[in-house]
Amino acid sequence: MPSKFQSGDTVMGRWPGSSLYYEVKVLSYDIDTQLYTVIYKDGTQLELKESDIKSYTTFRQGSGRSRSRSRSRSPARRRSRSRSPARTTRRSSSRTSSRITEERKDKLKEVLEVRLTPVLISTENNSDNKHERKEEANEPIVEPEQRTSGRYNLRRRKDQATKQLEEAKVEEASITPSTPSTIVKSKDFEFGGRMGTFVMLLFLPSVVLHLLLQTPPKDGSLLALPTSPPTVEALWDWQVFGLVLLWLCFQACLYMLPLGKVVDGMPLKTGKKLKYRINGFYALLVTVVAAGIAVQQEVDLTYIHTHFLQFFSSAMVISVLLSVYLYARSKHLSEEEQAPSGNSGYLVHDFFMGRELNPRIRSFDVKFFCEMRPGLIGWLVINFAMLLAEMKVQKLESPSPAMLLVNIFQFLWVADGLWHEEKILTTMDIVHDGFGFMLAFGDLVWVPFTFTCQAHYLVSHPSELSQWIIATIVAVKGIGYYIFRRANSQKNNFRRNPSDPAHSNLKTISTATGKSLIVSGLWGFVRHPNYLGDILMGIAWSLPCGFTHAVPYFYLIYLVLLLIHRNARDERQCSRKYGSSWDEYCKAVPYRIFPRIY
Numbered sequence: 001m002p003s004k005f006q007s008g009d010t011v012m013g014r015w016p017g018s019s020l021y022y023e024v025k026v027l028s029y030d031i032d033t034q035l036y037t038v039i040y041k042d043g044t045q046l047e048l049k050e051s052d053i054k055s056y057t058t059f060r061q062g063s064g065r066s067r068s069r070s071r072s073r074s075p076a077r078r079r080s081r082s083r084s085p086a087r088t089t090r091r092s093s094s095r096t097s098s099r100i101t102e103e104r105k106d107k108l109k110e111v112l113e114v115r116l117t118p119v120l121i122s123t124e125n126n127s128d129n130k131h132e133r134k135e136e137a138n139e140p141i142v143e144p145e146q147r148t149s150g151r152y153n154l155r156r157r158k159d160q161a162t163k164q165l166e167e168a169k170v171e172e173a174s175i176t177p178s179t180p181s182t183i184v185k186s187k188d189f190e191f192g193g194r195m196g197t198f199v200m201l202l203f204l205p206s207v208v209l210h211l212l213l214q215t216p217p218k219d220g221s222l223l224a225l226p227t228s229p230p231t232v233e234a235l236w237d238w239q240v241f242g243l244v245l246l247w248l249c250f251q252a253c254l255y256m257l258p259l260g261k262v263v264d265g266m267p268l269k270t271g272k273k274l275k276y277r278i279n280g281f282y283a284l285l286v287t288v289v290a291a292g293i294a295v296q297q298e299v300d301l302t303y304i305h306t307h308f309l310q311f312f313s314s315a316m317v318i319s320v321l322l323s324v325y326l327y328a329r330s331k332h333l334s335e336e337e338q339a340p341s342g343n344s345g346y347l348v349h350d351f352f353m354g355r356e357l358n359p360r361i362r363s364f365d366v367k368f369f370c371e372m373r374p375g376l377i378g379w380l381v382i383n384f385a386m387l388l389a390e391m392k393v394q395k396l397e398s399p400s401p402a403m404l405l406v407n408i409f410q411f412l413w414v415a416d417g418l419w420h421e422e423k424i425l426t427t428m429d430i431v432h433d434g435f436g437f438m439l440a441f442g443d444l445v446w447v448p449f450t451f452t453c454q455a456h457y458l459v460s461h462p463s464e465l466s467q468w469i470i471a472t473i474v475a476v477k478g479i480g481y482y483i484f485r486r487a488n489s490q491k492n493n494f495r496r497n498p499s500d501p502a503h504s505n506l507k508t509i510s511t512a513t514g515k516s517l518i519v520s521g522l523w524g525f526v527r528h529p530n531y532l533g534d535i536l537m538g539i540a541w542s543l544p545c546g547f548t549h550a551v552p553y554f555y556l557i558y559l560v561l562l563l564i565h566r567n568a569r570d571e572r573q574c575s576r577k578y579g580s581s582w583d584e585y586c587k588a589v590p591y592r593i594f595p596r597i598y
């Protein structure tokens with residue numbers, strides 16, 4: 001939706017919970033939340049709905065009463081008279097509930113609907129903090145007098161606001177001011193804009209090809225340049241292409257099986273929720289049985305290893321065709337079908353990011369399917385093929401301990417993901433990102449052909465492991481998995497049911513949105529313990545390959561870079577969402593992913 005007001009516009013903004021309007025300047029518009037960030041004259045920064053903003057001219061034509069108020073000082077300065085929303089709620093708590101009229105309740109609701117930037121709220125033990133529980137359950141806040149929460153941190157926001165105002169001015173000067181969606185366009189260039197996405201479009205497939213060319217009996221160095229380019233025969237085989245299509249059809253059939261529950265996705269802009277069938281774990285089980293039968297029937301799965309480059313090219317071609325199809329079909333999308341990040345109007349950028357949020361062919365959700373099935377399960381089949389290839393190439397009676405560790409570890413990770421398949425419906429990739437080349441290529445090429453780097457490497461590079469090293473690697477994997485699973489489950493369960501007694505020992509920080517941030521346990525150790533756990537597991541996947549070559553560490557390097565970038569995106573969003581409560585969380589938990597380092 002193009003925003004009605006532009007960054008830098010001076011408009012009249014309603015003070016939350018009141019009918020008073022003040023002169024404010026628009027800083028930015030968030031297409032996801034459909035909220036404007038505005039700044040009052042004294043630096044108070046709030047997020048307002050469009051319905052709470054009036055253009056200066058419309059307002060002047062309106063009531064003279066409002067106009068005269070608009071000339072007065074900002075609400076923050078007039079707190080004693082107009083009272084900030086938090087004060088309103090506090091006052092209401094001191095009265096008896098019978099005296100709270102329906103009108104007051106409505107006002108209170110309005111206050112909660114507008115997101116403000118409060119200062120830190122107590123970090124006391126959650127069991128003592130009954131008010132917080134109420135917030136989590138989205139009931140009106142009833143604050144006791146002594147509580148420090150609910151004030152507006154004007155000074156801190158003022159600094160930020162001045163900075164943002166300057167940024168907004170620069171932005172205004174560098175983009176065409178007459179386009180209604182300029183703010184949206186400039187804001188949504190997340191991956192380096194047109195240039196960045198163009199470079200990635202060419203660079204990412206080359207990286208995979210380079211990795212594959214460096215892995216076989218070569219020396220496994222990531223920095224070495226290929227001596228000669230691969231021939232067409234080495235890259236293409238129609239039979240392999242047919243097999244890849246067959247694999248996609250097989251997984252699509254499993255996806256459509258009426259097995260497993262059907263759940264609602266997150267609400268779309270219109271409030272509508274899409275339905276998703278959750279049967280990924282069944283698909284994994286059926287695939288495991290099918291692979292077992294294939295081996296028993298003496299189907300030579302090592303064919304995957306000997307034709308790996310051709311499998312890569314076929315998957316690559318399919319991901320490009322799929323992206324072109326997705327781009328072509330997304331010409332006439334309605335507002336709710338568009339991905340916020342993929343509709344800048346620039347071909348390369350939108351092709352890369354994906355214009356459509358949830359492309360579906362009837363009830364078949366292409367993004368959800370690709371994200372969890374062909375690539376992830378394909379990765380395990382490839383790993384298994386590499387295990388058989390290792391035995392064949394190295395003439396072993398049984399797979400090496402290193403190969404077994406890699407296969408088991410990665411199988412557990414994928415099985416865990418599919419077991420918790422429903423949870424990905426709330427991830428950034430599903431809720432925010434469109435389905436374009438980035439995810440089509442990521443899911444169908446990047447995951448199966450780079451995440452298999454350790455198993456692929458071990459086929460031609462034997463690695464001896466002592467019992468002691470095996471025990472250490474298993475311990476790293478175990479600790480990593482514990483942190484990853486516990487952090488993710490704790491956060492997911494806390495979000496779903498914050499008043500569950502299981503969380504009574506957690507310390508939390510309240511925020512003005514009604515949600516709290518966990519500030520103890522793993523979430524008090526670092527701000528993204530789940531990323532830390534994932535990285536520890538990534539280390540455990542690479543260690544079995546030894547330290548001779550860089551190729552088996554490719555996944556780990558990618559993961560660290562990806563999670564650092566993802567962390568930055570997430571922190572930006574949280575800072576916008578939670579304001580000074582987030583700042584306070586950052587103060588209480590200073591490290592993002594790695595304790596004492598970053």
Ligand SMILES: NC(=O)C1=CN([C@@H]2O[C@H](COP(=O)(O)OP(=O)(O)OC[C@H]3O[C@@H](n4cnc5c(N)ncnc54)[C@H](OP(=O)(O)O)[C@@H]3O)[C@@H](O)[C@H]2O)C=CC1
Pocket residue numbers: 427428484488491495515516517518519523527528530531534559562566570573574
């Ligand atoms: N191997 C791979 O290729 C990849 C793996 N992953 C893994 O996927 C998993 C999910 O990651 P991802 O979706 O990026 O992000 P997270 O699951 O970490 O979600 C981040 C969100 O959690 C909420 N949050 C942040 N801090 C707190 C807190 N202290 N208390 C309560 N809630 C908090 C915020 O949302 P809100 O407050 O709105 O609820 C924030 O936006 C991770 O384990 C990650 O390692 C991710 C990417 C790639």
Ligand SMILES: CC(C)=CCC[C@@H](C)[C@H]1CC=C2C3=C(CC[C@@]21C)[C@@]1(C)CC[C@H](O)C(C)(C)[C@@H]1CC3
Pocket residue numbers: 204371376413416417418424427429438439441442443446447
């Ligand atoms: C370079 C490039 C184009 C990368 C694309 C990366 C994507 C393929 C990955 C980004 C984050 C992912 C996650 C999963 C799959 C791979 C992608 C999409 C995931 C769904 C796999 C299952 C896990 O349990 C998970 C839910 C933690 C995970 C979430 C992130």
